[in-house]
Each structure stands twice: as structure tokens, then as C-alpha cells.
Amino acid sequence: MGKSFTPSKFVTYTVLIVWAVISLLPLYWVFSTALQLSEYEDEATGQKVSYVESVPPQLYPMGIPKYFEELGKANEAEEAGDTAKAAHHEERMDAIVDDTFSGFATLFQSTSIWKWFFNSAYIAIVVTLGILIIDTMAGYVLAKKKFPGRNLIFWLIVGTMMIPGQITLVPMFMMVQNFNLMDTHWALILPDLAMVFGVFLMRQYMLSIPNELIDAAKIDGASEWKTFWTVVVPLAKPALATLGIFTFMNVWNSFLWPIIVLNDADLYTLPVGLKTLQDQNLAIFKLLMSGAAVAAIPMILVFIMFQRYFIKGLTLGGVKE
Amino acid sequence: MNPSPATTNTPPTKPQQSRIKALLKTMWKERAAYLFLLPKMVLFLAFILVPVIWAFVISFQEYGVFESEWVGVDNFVKTFESDAFHVALLNTLKYTVFTVPLQVLIALGLASLIHPLGRFSQSFFRGAFYLPTVTSMVIIAMVWRWVYNYRYGLFNYFLEFLGIPAQDWLNQSDTAMWALIIMSVLIPPGVGIIMYLAGMGAIPESLYESAKMDGANAFQRWWRITVPLLKPTTLYLIMLSLIGSFQVFTQIILMTGGGPGNATETLVHLIYKSAFRDMEFGLASAQAVVLFVITLIFGVIQYRLLYRKGEE
Numbered sequence: 001m002g003k004s005f006t007p008s009k010f011v012t013y014t015v016l017i018v019w020a021v022i023s024l025l026p027l028y029w030v031f032s033t034a035l036q037l038s039e040y041e042d043e044a045t046g047q048k049v050s051y052v053e054s055v056p057p058q059l060y061p062m063g064i065p066k067y068f069e070e071l072g073k074a075n076e077a078e079e080a081g082d083t084a085k086a087a088h089h090e091e092r093m094d095a096i097v098d099d100t101f102s103g104f105a106t107l108f109q110s111t112s113i114w115k116w117f118f119n120s121a122y123i124a125i126v127v128t129l130g131i132l133i134i135d136t137m138a139g140y141v142l143a144k145k146k147f148p149g150r151n152l153i154f155w156l157i158v159g160t161m162m163i164p165g166q167i168t169l170v171p172m173f174m175m176v177q178n179f180n181l182m183d184t185h186w187a188l189i190l191p192d193l194a195m196v197f198g199v200f201l202m203r204q205y206m207l208s209i210p211n212e213l214i215d216a217a218k219i220d221g222a223s224e225w226k227t228f229w230t231v232v233v234p235l236a237k238p239a240l241a242t243l244g245i246f247t248f249m250n251v252w253n254s255f256l257w258p259i260i261v262l263n264d265a266d267l268y269t270l271p272v273g274l275k276t277l278q279d280q281n282l283a284i285f286k287l288l289m290s291g292a293a294v295a296a297i298p299m300i301l302v303f304i305m306f307q308r309y310f311i312k313g314l315t316l317g318g319v320k321e
Numbered sequence: 322m323n324p325s326p327a328t329t330n331t332p333p334t335k336p337q338q339s340r341i342k343a344l345l346k347t348m349w350k351e352r353a354a355y356l357f358l359l360p361k362m363v364l365f366l367a368f369i370l371v372p373v374i375w376a377f378v379i380s381f382q383e384y385g386v387f388e389s390e391w392v393g394v395d396n397f398v399k400t401f402e403s404d405a406f407h408v409a410l411l412n413t414l415k416y417t418v419f420t421v422p423l424q425v426l427i428a429l430g431l432a433s434l435i436h437p438l439g440r441f442s443q444s445f446f447r448g449a450f451y452l453p454t455v456t457s458m459v460i461i462a463m464v465w466r467w468v469y470n471y472r473y474g475l476f477n478y479f480l481e482f483l484g485i486p487a488q489d490w491l492n493q494s495d496t497a498m499w500a501l502i503i504m505s506v507l508i509p510p511g512v513g514i515i516m517y518l519a520g521m522g523a524i525p526e527s528l529y530e531s532a533k534m535d536g537a538n539a540f541q542r543w544w545r546i547t548v549p550l551l552k553p554t555t556l557y558l559i560m561l562s563l564i565g566s567f568q569v570f571t572q573i574i575l576m577t578g579g580g581p582g583n584a585t586e587t588l589v590h591l592i593y594k595s596a597f598r599d600m601e602f603g604l605a606s607a608q609a610v611v612l613f614v615i616t617l618i619f620g621v622i623q624y625r626l627l628y629r630k631g632e633e
Contacts, residue, residue, distance in 0.1 A: 012434050013442075019431065020449040023509040026464045027453055029475060033467065053473045138361040147351035148344055153358065160369050164568055164616055166589050167609040168372035170379055170602045175372065194368035199361060224353040253457035255571055256589075260597060271459040275575065278463060285467050292460040303455045307448055310455070314512055315519040 030296060033289035035061040037099050052286045063100035067093055103290030113294060115266055116273035121298075123185055123269060124251040127192045131247045132240055134193065139202025140232050144214060154203070157196045169260065176261055187261040188269070192251055198243045201313070205239035206232070242313035245306050252299060270295040380610045384602035396607035406608065408583045409591040412498060416587065417566040420505045424562050425555065427506070428513025433543060435514065436521045447515060454511030462575040465504050466491065469576075494584035497577050501585060504572065513558045520554040521547060560620055567616055588612050 036058060037051040051062045074089035098105075107113050141147070142154050172191060181187040213235065217227040233240070255271040262272055277291050303310065348355070380396055382389040400406050435446045453461065468475045469490040477487035490500040524547065532542050570589040573579055579586040579594070592612065596605035 012438070016431070016434055016446050019509070020446060022507060023450055023453055025475070026461060026468060026508075027456065029468060030460065030464045033464075055473060056478050057473060057475055134360040134364070137357040141354040141357045145351055145354040145357075147354045148348055150354075153362070156370070157365065160365075160373065162617075162620070163373055164564070164609070164613055166568060166570075166592055167376045167606075167613050168369065169592070169609070170596050170606050171372035171375035172368070173596070174375075174602070190364065191368045194361075194364035196365060196369065224357075228357070249455055253459070255457070255459050256593070271457055274459050274463065278466075278575065285470075285473075288463055289467065292463050296456050296460050299455045299457070300452065303448075303452060307444075307451075310451065311447070311515050311519075314515045 030289050030292045032060055033285055034103050034293045035100050036286060037062045038102055038286055061100060063096045067096045103286040106287055107290050112265055113273060116268045116270045120252055120269040123188055124248050127189055127251045128244050128247045130193045131198050132244055135198030135202050136236060138199045139206050142203045143206035157199055161196055173260060182261055183264050183267060188258055201243055202239055205236060209235050241309045245309050246313050376606050376609060379603055380606035382603050396603045399604060400607050400611060405591060409586045409588050413567060413587045416502060416569060419502045420566050421562045423506045424510045425558050428510035428517055432514045432517030436518055450509040450514050451511035453508055458571040462572045466576045469500055491577055492581055494581045497581060497584045501572055516554050520551045524550050559623060563619055564616060
């Protein structure tokens with residue numbers, strides 16, 4: 001924050017900026033490729049030029065300079081009184097806009113991406129709400145109540161957090177088959193509701209809530225249920241925000257289990273849809289990157305809006321010395 | 322816990338019975354607690370605990386559509402004797418050995434550079450480095466496949482500036498695994514940076530001031546104070562990164578499919594293939610149990626090493 005700019009500060013900023021550019025470049029490349037002109041007729045040679053697959057790569061969507069180039073020409077022609085020529089250039093401007101967004105247009109017309117988007121969104125919301133309710137209830141009693149079996153339950157839950165999730169793939173697959181849940185969203189929602197990270201997080205947070213507040217409500221004659229909703233839940237709001245965001249992110253991005261239980265294209269979530277999109281269009285990168293952009297935008301927005309809760313969550317659930 | 326009057330007043334002839342009675346009494350008194358826990362416990366038992374135990378059971382069986390057969394340790398023998406498993410294990414180890422230390426070091430380095438900055442720069446860089454972490458690995462893998470494209474990819478384009486000849490990174494067996502390693506190292510360790518920054522914020526300023534008075538320069542203060550005091554964070558991050566590397570899957574299935582040949586076959590991809598392509602449920606479960614045990618051993622060794630060093 002100092003006013004003087006020392007050489008060491010210069011080095012610091014250079015390293016950080018270069019590394020940040022490298023880090024964000026792939027994400028930028030998703031959007032740049034999605035919005036790149038697919039092909040465009042070169043006026044001088046009359047040949048079709050492919051921009052997505054050009055050597056060297058075009059580092060930004062070529063539609064932007066092309067659009068302004070045509071705009072300039074259209075204005076020039078108009079000033080010269082050549083309306084036919086102006087109209088020609090305006091037509092080309094429209095074509096450039098259409099071409100720029102053609103990846104998204106194809107995606108929405110010829111795939112079920114709307115359905116995938118809707119499926120991802122509603123599954124993520126249902127699981128998030130469910131987790132918030134049941135994990136807060138569980139975390140509350142594990143932190144604030146003394147009852148036989150409490151420690152056993154807590155250590156059982158913490159212990160399973162270390163087990164790699166892949167170990168349950170086969171048994172879960174068999175269970176889902178036996179219960180006829182293959183190709184249903186229940187097969188995703190129920191196991192997600194069983195995730196234990198939230199119980200751990202809520203318990204850790206609840207430990208910091210003073211007992212007096214809870215006892216006071218009880219002395220006033222409030223029932224357990226009422227105490228929970230009117231005293232405990234409002235006090236736990238910061239932890240709830242954190243847990244909600246992490247749950248939403250995990251469910252939205254979840255991939256391995258959904259590709260196992262979903263076969264019907266109408267039931268896909270976005271990551272599964274993207275995988276099939278890639279399997280079917282291995283080389284059409286404009287289309288693939290458009291799909292990737294559609295899946296990336298919601299999480300980027302959530303992150304920008306709730307950045308501080310992401311940071312709080314990592315440090316809350318993290319190391320306890 | 323308040324000892325209930327029942328415990329103190331009962332005749333000494335039936336201590337066993339009265340202890341159970343007292344227990345039941347406390348349980349009844351705290352029945353609300355059990356009700357609050359009920360939904361989570363039902364889900365936890367049905368979708369985590371039972372499947373985990375079941376996985377161990379299946380690993381000793383040969384799965385059949387109508388009836389499964391007990392085969393003892395056959396699946397484990399098959400696992401350890403198969404070349405596919407050796408290759409997958411070695412590939413996973415190679416991936417882990419190169420990515421884990423680099424990811425943690427990069428997180429430490431970047432956090433150390435960010436920490437002394439002003440509030441605005443701090444939150445800017447923290448956000449920039451964390452953003453790729455919130456995007457799905459599916460998206461990241463898809464774009465990197467495009468970045469590594471032989472003819473039109475960004476990666477070869479930048480390498481040519483450095484005078485390195487273009488490679489078909491993902492389709493050559495000697496470069497494919499390196500391509501995946503480079504990608505993992507270049508994805509910023511967002512979680513690590515944030516945790517290190519939190520750790521650095523908790524180190525008391527007075528330590529640095531007294532070191533300064535003793536004539537320690539900036540590097541010495543970092544090496545002698547910051548790094549040792551961040552050891553718990555480092556330990557946690559190594560474990561996290563290790564578990565993540567051992568379970569690498571999404572990149573594999575979307576970028577190489579384990580190929581070319583089996584150059585990028587990893588443990589979880591092998592488990593996935595055994596289970597859902599070959600329908601060898603017993604074998605897949607045995608492989609998953611081995612993965613679990615390896616993860617456990619690594620965790621224990623890691624923990625021991627770092628703590629013993631720290632205590633001397």
C-alpha cells in the first residue's frame with residue numbers, strides 16, 4: 001500500500017500478474033473460442049477462412065475487428081451516397097454477429113442443453129436446501145446436546161470423510177439397480193444428501209455459539225424445534241451461507257457418479273451432457289467451447305457474488321491446530 | 322452429564338440393570354437430539370456406511386447376475402498380478418510425485434507474494450487464482466484438450482516462441498502423461514493459496530518485529546518464521562492434494578481415455594473401466610479397496626514424517 005514503488009514490489013507484481021494470466025488463460029480461451037467466427041469469406045481472395053482452426057491461433061474473437069471494419073465501410077459508403085454498397089456492408093455486419101453466436105445457436109437448437117441446464121440447476125438447489133436443513137439439525141445436536149452415542153456418531157462421520165468415494169461406486173450402482181432408480185434423478189439426489197462434510201462444518205461452527213442464548217430460549221418455554229428455528233438457525237447464518245455455496249458447487253460440478261447412473265439424454269446434467277457433446281463432436285471446438293461456456297457462467301457468477309463465503313468456508317472447515 | 326438419581330439410589334445387587342435403566346432414561350430425556358439426527362443418520366447409513374462395508378464384501382466375491390460366489394482373495398491376487406494394475410499404479414504415482422509438491426510449493430510461493438500486498442490487490446489476486454477452482458473439471462479438461470491440439474492449439478503456439486518444436490501432446494505415449502502433469506501444475510492451487518493466506522494472517526506481527534531487530538533479512542524471516550509456523554497448513558494441503566492426485570479421473574476420461582495405449586491409465590479410471598465396461602464388480606471393488614489402503618498408508622506416513630520433524 002506504500003506510495004513508493006520499490007524494485008521488489010515490481011518483481012512481485014510482475015510474477016503475480018504473469019501467473020494470473022497463465023491461470024485464467026484457459027478460461028478465457030473457452031469464451032474466445034466459443035465466440036470466434038467459424039469461417040468467413042475473405043473479400044480479397046474470395047476464399048472461406050476458418051478462424052477457430054487457424055495457424056497461428058487467433059487470440060480474440062475476430063468478429064469484433066471485422067464488425068467495426070464493416071461498420072466503417074458502411075458509413076463511408078453512406079457518406080458517398082452509395083446506398084447499395086452500404087446495405088451490402090450492413091448485411092455483412094449481421095452475418096458476423098450471427099456467426100459469432102452460431103455456436104450457442106446450434107447448441108440450443110440441436111441439443112437438449114436447456115434441459116441439462118434445468119436438471120443441473122434443480123438438482124443442485126434441491127440438494128443444497130436439503131443439506132442445509134438436515135446437516136444443520138445434525139451439527140446442532142452434535143455440538144450442543146449431550147446424549148449417549150454422540151461421540152461414536154461424530155467419529156463415524158469424521159472417519160468416513162477420509163475414505164475415497166470411488167470405493168462405494170459398485171455397491172451404490174447395485175443398490176440403485178435393485179431399487180429401480182437407474183436413470184432417475186433420485187439416484188443423484190439421495191447419495192448427495194448423505195455427504196457428511198456439512199455435518200462436520202456445522203458442528204464446528206455451532207461450538208462457537210454461546211450456550212446461554214439457547215438456554216434462555218428454553219427457560220422461556222420454547223420447544224426444541226422452536227429453539228432450533230428461532231435461535232440456532234439465525235445465529236448460524238454465516239456457516240449456512242458457506243455450506244450452501246460449497247454444496248451447490250459440488251453438486252453442479254459433479255461428474256463421475258452422474259455418468260454412471262444417467263443414460264437418458266433428457267435426464268443429463270450439464271457435465272454429463274458436455275461429455276456426450278464431446279464424444280459426438282470431437283473436433284468441433286467452437287460448439288464444445290460454447291457448451292463449456294454455458295456450464296461455466298453460473299458458477300463464475302455465483303463465485304463473484306459470494307466470494308467471501310468461499311474464502312470463509314475454506315478456512316472454517318480447514319486446519320484446527 | 323448429570324448422574325440421574327436412579328444411579329445413586331438403586332440397591333447394589335442389580336447394578337447392571339440399573340445402569341441400563343439410567344442410560345435409557347438419559348436417552349429418553351434427550352430424545353429430541355435423536356430425532357434431529359435421524360434424517361442424516363438414515364441417509365448416512367444407507368448411502369455411505371453400508372456401501373463402504375458392502376464394497377469390502379464384494380471384493381471377496383465373483384459377481385454374477387443371479388448369485389455371487391465367494392472367491393476368497395482371488396480378486397486381490399488378480400489385481401496384483403495384472404499388468405494393467407501395475408501400469409495404472411505407476412502412472413498414478415508418477416502423476417502424484419510431480420503434481421503434489423509443485424502444487425503445494427506454488428501455493429506457498431504465490432500466497433507469500435500476495436500476503437504483503439494492500440487489501441485491494443490481495444482480494445484481486447485471491448479471486449483471480451481461485452476462479453478456475455470453482456469451474457468444473459469437465460470444462461477445464463475440455464478446454465485443455467483444445468489447448469493441446471496438435472495443429473491449432475494454444476500450447477504449441479506458445480512453445481514455438483520458446484523454440485520448442487510442436488508436439489501432438491495427448492496422442493503420443495511419451496508425452497501424454499507429461500501433458501496432464503503440466504496442466505495440473507498450471508491450474509492455480511486456489512484452495513492452497515487461500516488457506517496459506519489465512520495461516521499467514523494468524524502469525525503475530527511481533528515475531529517478525531523481534532526478528533527484524535535481531536537483524537534477520539526478509540528471506541530469513543520468511544524461511545525461519547513463516548514457513549515453520551505454516552507447517553499444519555502445509556501438512557493439510559499435502560494430504561488434500563495427495564488424495565486428489567490419487568483419484569485423478571475426469572481429465573483422463575475426457576482427454577486421453579487412459580491412452581494412447583495405457584500411457585495415462587490411472588487407478589480410478591481403471592476401477593471405472595473394470596466395473597462399468599467389463600462389469601467385473603468384484604475385481605473393481607478389490608482395486609478400490611487397494612486404492613483406499615494406499616491412500617490410508619500415504620496419509621499415515623505423511624502425518625508421521627511431518628510431525629516428527631516438527632517436534633525436533
